[in-house]
Amino acid sequence: MQPNGPVEPDLVTIPAGDFLMGSETGAGNEKPVHRVWVDAFAIARYPVIRRDYEAFLEATGYPPTKFWGDPRFQLPNQPVVGPSWFDAVAYCEWLSGQTRKHYRLPTEAEREKAARGGLEECDCRRKPNGNSRPEGQKVARIRGATSHRKTCAE
Template identity: 50%
Template sequence: MKTVKFYTTKKARIRMMYREQGNPEKHSLLQKQLKQRLVMCYTISVIASLYQRIDIPTMHIKTFDYPLIQIPAGAFTMGTIPTGLRKTDPEEPQRSVQLDAYAIGTYQVTNAQYAQFIEATGYAPPEFWSDERFNAPDFPVVGVSWYDATHFLEWLGALEDVAYRLPSEAEWEKAARGTDAREYPWGDGWDASRANTSESGNKRLMPIGSYPSGVSPYGCYDMAGNAYDWCFDWFHMEAYKYSSDENPLGASEGRRKVIRGGSWIARGEFAARCANRAAYEPIRGLHNVSFRIAVDL
């Protein structure tokens, strides 16, 4: 059996983050487009007027009118107490995890915000871009692969001179459940009225922030239902047994990337739990997977 290594430090994440973004053909095309458009098409004054740096005190990305929640450093309870059920094996064992301070998007990135990236770079629109079931401006952007999401963050980071990234799954889970090990962002009991899942009966994607009663302890919206979030980590069935208890980043390689939060077509009572782990191939986009922005503090 092949031995899989696990990240042990934050510096390892920084060294490997963009090296793992692979897809060299698409990446080189993006870089070429960025150079052509940002160097040849924009003057410094125009860039300054169109794109402003993040307002650190309020953690607000003014380019997109995008708020981020500051999550303080400290420990939280990650995972699930052993249930004896095979479907929860990847979430076990439950353990205390220590994280450095970071910030994470209050909401997922919307179609309107992603459209600015497409317009500025000529990057190919995601799947379902022309599908009226998914393309409303205030819907979370779906159909984006993990690589699409990271290219978006590279572009935004170059504009703002800030190292934006996807959250690790540990960071995502802490933002979703807080420090009291609750089952769902709002508490321990399942309530279909607090999230857009299969039980809600909507049978479609909804605008971001449509379920304020489902907000997380830190103030993050849509951490349960509507659309999954891509996370930085490679998925590994036994990650919790072998990864670090301090700023864990999962396995150093894999076939699928972690997605978190459940979606409009998933059974929320199980999939929308804060501890639930799912995964998908990073080269593909789905109609129920989006992403949100994270950054170190």
């Protein structure tokens, strides 16, 4: 790691292929389930952490995220909390310029394929511990969160 410089993300290659995208039990904009082809792509294995994002903020003068000063989210190895889509795009552009490699956000289909972890179909109500929430029940929202959606891998 370079002091105050970018750390290139550990990337995982997701192979090309089709998968069933969407959810019959999710929000209206997730329906209907449909088959989607996605070319091979690479995605970061881990979320961007504060230490790496701070290098971006210091180098560019970009304004910090809404929760940057929140005392609950101050550990250097914690994921960045609350970045907007625009914040994430700005970080990708900065990282691309620093490393001379092209980084971008995944498309909706790429993100869903990666989150499914190779599962063709999944019950997004099911939790990793084997429990599931009752039909029609939504995931609890965290104060300040902008979305209550969960992926199958979460």
